[in-house]
Amino acid sequence: MRAAVYRRPGPAAEVLEVVDLEVPGPGEGQVRVRMVTSGINPTDWKGRAGLTARRPDGFQVPHHDGAGVVDALGEGVVGLAVGQRVWLYLAAYRNRYGTAAEYAVVPAAQAVPLPDSASYDLGACLGVPALTAAHCLGGAPEALKGRTVLVAGGAGAVGHYAIQLAAHAGARVVATVSSPEKQALAEEAGAEHVVRYRAEDAANRVLDLVGPVDRIVEVAPMANLDLDLRVLARGGTIATYAADETLTLPGGPLMSANATLVFALLYTVPAEQLAAAIRWTSEVLAAGGLTALPVTSFPLERVAEAQDAVEQGTVGKVVVRLGDGSGRSPRGGWER
Incomplete structure (x- = not known):
């Protein structure tokens, strides 16, 4: 798969690169998601810049939030199905496979059903902010x-x-x-x-x-x-x-x-309080009460520019687009 990675903290243009990685398999209690949209938050560029205590273990695929389609289930996963649309949160927390890649692997609890009425861009806007x-x-x-x-x-x-x-x-x-x-x-x-x-x-x-x-x-x-x-x-x-x-x-x-x-x-946030926030967000999303922010999009190959745009305070949401939900990858075909 194509993935953005950094191996040490530093400026985006110096440490972020797009490489080929082996597609990871989901472990017990995990799901693999074919990513469509990866959302970027301030915490993502701050972690890459070295402003937090965590450092990459070999390499780190960045970005906590995103939306895509469940591609594979690990042992013991219930409540999700292959082909199901989901939005992700905290994907890169204590996990090297964040959402800035064609596939991400996360604990099943961090893949939340995305209604058919909600776009992948909206799904990628949720996560940490919502x-x-x-x-x-x-x-x-x-x-x-x-x-x-x-x-x-x-x-x-x-x-x-x-x-x-x-x-x-x-x-x-x-x-x-x-x-x-x-x-x-x-x-x-x-x-x-x-x-x-x-x-x-x-x-x-x-x-x-x-x-x-x-x-x-x-x-x-x-x-x-x-x-x-x-x-x-x-x-x-x-x-x-x-x-x-x-x-x-x-x-x-x-x-x-x-x-x-x-x-x-x-x-x-304690687990029960986080679960309450997820339930509330999901209920309002299903009722059509949540909308996407204005989106500025970049292809994966321009991920460093995308992170810089967030750091510079771009109004709205900055995302990296990786596919259209069908399994096709734009591979640089998206326009900002």
């Missing part, structure tokens, strides 16, 4: 009905699915963005209101539109902390999935609000 969003929203849609949710960075991948999951659960959703282009994306995702967070009156604008908010899905906790504390309802929750910097927290305002501050990293 499950992170579901977890940050509390993993329980019933608790959101009639509540108010603020989604910071509503045009990002996690923000996109936080808006759609919360709205589908019956919450009022307000999002913050930085530009007219991103405002349009958040509105298209289903946010009831969208506020430019760089405006001087952003917090007042949120309060005027929806009043105090019960839960905040936060992409930049330090940058947005003042706004968050001004709009958070008493007993409210701030759930952040991007807290790489050192946080300095004002204890008094947080205590006065009886606020809960939640940190989310999908790799270490």
